[in-house]
Amino acid sequence: MSMVLVTGGAGFIGANFVHYLRRQRPEWQILNLDLLTYAGNPENLAELEGDPGHILVPGDIADRELVTSLFQRYPITRVVHFAAETHVDRSIMDPGVFVRTNVLGTFTLLEAARQAWQGLKGEEPRFLHISTDEVYGSLGPDDPAFTEATPYSPNSPYAASKAGADLLVRSYYRTYGFPALITNCSNNYGPYQFPEKLIPFALSQALAGKPVPIYGTGANIRDWIFVEDHCRGALLVLEKGRPGETYNLGGQQEKPNLELVRLLLQLLREMRPELGQPEELITFVTDRPGHDWRYALNTAKIEGELDWRPQVDLEEGLRRTLSWYLAHQDWLERVRSGAYRDYLRRQYGAAVV
Ligand code: NAD
Ligand code: DAU
Numbered sequence: 001m002s003m004v005l006v007t008g009g010a011g012f013i014g015a016n017f018v019h020y021l022r023r024q025r026p027e028w029q030i031l032n033l034d035l036l037t038y039a040g041n042p043e044n045l046a047e048l049e050g051d052p053g054h055i056l057v058p059g060d061i062a063d064r065e066l067v068t069s070l071f072q073r074y075p076i077t078r079v080v081h082f083a084a085e086t087h088v089d090r091s092i093m094d095p096g097v098f099v100r101t102n103v104l105g106t107f108t109l110l111e112a113a114r115q116a117w118q119g120l121k122g123e124e125p126r127f128l129h130i131s132t133d134e135v136y137g138s139l140g141p142d143d144p145a146f147t148e149a150t151p152y153s154p155n156s157p158y159a160a161s162k163a164g165a166d167l168l169v170r171s172y173y174r175t176y177g178f179p180a181l182i183t184n185c186s187n188n189y190g191p192y193q194f195p196e197k198l199i200p201f202a203l204s205q206a207l208a209g210k211p212v213p214i215y216g217t218g219a220n221i222r223d224w225i226f227v228e229d230h231c232r233g234a235l236l237v238l239e240k241g242r243p244g245e246t247y248n249l250g251g252q253q254e255k256p257n258l259e260l261v262r263l264l265l266q267l268l269r270e271m272r273p274e275l276g277q278p279e280e281l282i283t284f285v286t287d288r289p290g291h292d293w294r295y296a297l298n299t300a301k302i303e304g305e306l307d308w309r310p311q312v313d314l315e316e317g318l319r320r321t322l323s324w325y326l327a328h329q330d331w332l333e334r335v336r337s338g339a340y341r342d343y344l345r346r347q348y349g350a351a352v353v
Contacts (some may be wrong), residue, residue: 002123003029005110006082007061010034012193013130013227015044017080020231022053030054031074034083035101038339040097042194043331061105063307064112073114079113079127080238081106084165087196088134088158089347092289095157099144102161103168110172110180117179120125127180133223133250134159135184136293141221145296148184148246155290166246173244181241183234186250186297189317190227191324195335196343198222199318202261203325204332206268206278211352216287218258221294229310236306247306250297253314257331260281260314267318271326285348295318 002020008014018030034040036058048054059066070076083105083197085091085098093259106129117125136146137153152167172178182184187199195204202212232248237284256261265278302308312320325332344353 001042002077003031003074004078004080005031005033005070005074007033007081008040010040010042010044010056011086011189011191012038012039013230014082015041015192015264016190016227017082017231017234018045018048018054020228022048023233024235026053028053031070033058033059033067033070035060039086039194041192041335043334051331061336062100062108064108064312067092067108067112068115070191071112076113076116077120077125078238079109080130080234081109081128081258082130083187084162085159087161088156089196089288090343091156091158091161093346095161098157099164099181099236102158103164104111107168108163110168110178113173114176114178125179126170126238126243127178128234128241129166129180129182130234131166131184132159132162133184133186133248133295133297134292135163135166136295139294139296141294143294146184146248147298147299148248154291161319162342177289179243181237182246183237183250184246184297185230185233186223186225186295187189188227188230188235193227195332196322197338198257198261199264199321200332201262203322204336205352206265206281207329209275210281211263211283212261212278212281213285213348213352214261215282215285215291217255218261218284219253220291221256221296222260223250223253223296224253224260224314224317225249225310226312226320229312232311233302233308236308237302240275240306242249242305247302248297248299249302249308250299250312251314252299254294254296255314264318264322267315267322271322283352285352
């Protein structure tokens with residue numbers, strides 16, 4: 001039986017993808033390699049305990065020996081590579097780990113897969129590298145959306161490390177004919193997202209009656225995609241995409257941050273009237289250095305080639321996300337550990353924490 005190696009499958013999108021894959025492709029064996037950093041949480045996979053179709057291997061994608069041994073030991077023919085350091089603000093505080101995991105880690109995986117798949121007979125192997133729209137840089141208010149041909153112009157250490165990884169993946173296809181595909185996706189939201197990212201952070205602050213910080217004026221724009229739409233797109237590209245190609249995956253739902261947070265808090269008030277007026281917790285704070293103004297993705301390629309389009313609109317997605325967090329407040333409490341609070345204090349100062 002062939003196996004899919006999912007990296008970073010204990011994190012937000014990776015865990016959603018693992019659950020999605022168990023439902024959609026129950027016959028597939030999943031090997032889940034995750035370092036279980038602050039963002040990786042085995043609790044996200046608790047439902048899979050005892051499931052013979054899923055094996056969690058705690059370990060580092062940059063550990064050459066470990067990664068090589070996994071390819072020797074298991075019949076891996078597909079890789080879906082989510083593992084990364086992912087938070088822009090942390091990349092500004094501590095860029096080194098982003099270079100190590102995102103660039104060196106991706107290189108290590110590519111090398112191990114390339115060697116293992118040389119002369120492989122039978123099933124055509126595939127390596128899907130999960131990337132971000134941030135590699136394209138920042139748009140002005142009236143600029144056309146990024147296409148797959150937009151030159152890379154990353155602005156944060158996070159975006160630069162993802163761009164570096166994407167370029168390595170591309171070079172493996174061009175140089176070795178390595179069967180790689182890349183997806184560049186916009187801002188995801190949904191269950192299991194670590195509460196450092198805007199939506200779950202704003203929500204967890206509001207639930208605790210604490211300030212909800214908005215960087216700058218809150219006019220920066222992001223394009224939001226419900227995580228399940230991303231998972232569906234990733235599986236489609238893995239199975240039906242053309243090797244060597246890049247596909248943009250976007251939610252087609254651009255919103256300025258302030259409007260998004262107001263909508264979120266208004267929905268929260270409807271669902272939890274006892275919280276009073278959570279909108280009053282919105283607090284403007286110092287802007288993020290190098291803060292990208294706007295992201296937007298042109299998704300004509302994946303729509304035309306693979307018939308993918310997002311299915312969950314923003315309000316429905318936010319309602320589903322809120323319902324999940326409200327039903328899992330114990331998860332949120334456990335995630336808000338001592339190390340998490342140290343990070344918040346460094347990032348926002350004591351007034352917000
Ligand atoms: P996340 O931070 O929630 O999870 C990252 C996971 O990777 C964690 O489980 C962590 O333990 C694991 N990890 C980190 N370093 C590792 C290492 N050295 N070895 C093995 N595992 C390691 O991230 P996410 O938001 O789920 O993002 C997943 C992927 O999707 C990333 O590659 C990210 O760049 C990309 N992406 C994210 C978004 C988004 O909005 N969240 C949008 C586009 C693309
Ligand atoms: O676009 C895809 C990217 O989206 C992914 O590649 C990244 O991994 C993911 O973290 C995300 O990056 P952003 O920087 O866009 O996401 P974040 O949730 O950190 O911030 C969203 C916007 O909200 C951004 O403009 C900054 C702003 N913000 C964020 C936080 C945490 C605030 O105004 N206040 C906050 O407290």
